[in-house]
Amino acid sequence: LSLVQSEDLVRFGLIPEFVGRMPIHATLEELDKAALTRILKEPKNALLKQYKKLFEMEDVNLVFTDDALEAVASEAIRRKTGARGLRAIMESAMLDLMYEIPSAQNAQEIIINEDVILNGQSPIILYEEPKSA
Numbered sequence: 001l002s003l004v005q006s007e008d009l010v011r012f013g014l015i016p017e018f019v020g021r022m023p024i025h026a027t028l029e030e031l032d033k034a035a036l037t038r039i040l041k042e043p044k045n046a047l048l049k050q051y052k053k054l055f056e057m058e059d060v061n062l063v064f065t066d067d068a069l070e071a072v073a074s075e076a077i078r079r080k081t082g083a084r085g086l087r088a089i090m091e092s093a094m095l096d097l098m099y100e101i102p103s104a105q106n107a108q109e110i111i112i113n114e115d116v117i118l119n120g121q122s123p124i125i126l127y128e129e130p131k132s133a
Contacts, residue, residue: 002027031082036073039083040090047090054098060107067114075117093117106130 004027009019031039040048048064055062072093076085093116101107104125111124 031077033070033073033077036076036083036086037069040069040072040086047086051090051094055101055110058101058107060101061109063109063111065111065113068112068117071114071117089117093120097123 004025006019006022006025009022009025010016040046048069052062072086072089075089076082079085079089081088093112097110101110106127106129107125108128109126111126113124115121116123
């Protein structure tokens with residue numbers, strides 16, 4: 001695909017007027033699991049950082065295992081949604097938790113593993129010991 005020319009697009013069936021309005025033809029590679037995992041973790045506004053910050057506001061440390069992040073990436077590949085589908089997958093795994101944690105007393109850390117992402121299991125929630133008066 002990297003060698004596609006305007007004539008190829010016209011032969012494919014696109015009208016010349018439309019092809020003429022595209023001065024640059026760029027081909028893209030399909031994102032693999034490693035690339036999708038990096039998208040979850042590395043950008044300045046990465047999804048993982050957003051969720052961690054959200055739970056940090058409730059004084060809860062949110063931890064995603066590497067297996068969980070790979071499961072999110074694998075699910076995006078399976079659904080053929082690419083990077084845009086990452087948010088929907090994360091949202092479905094985190095939705096109930098985002099409503100439950102603000103009212104949870106003494107929750108200190110939440111661990112999201114592969115089973116939470118793939119099987120809808122409950123995350124591991126670690127609680128701090130109540131302080132004695």
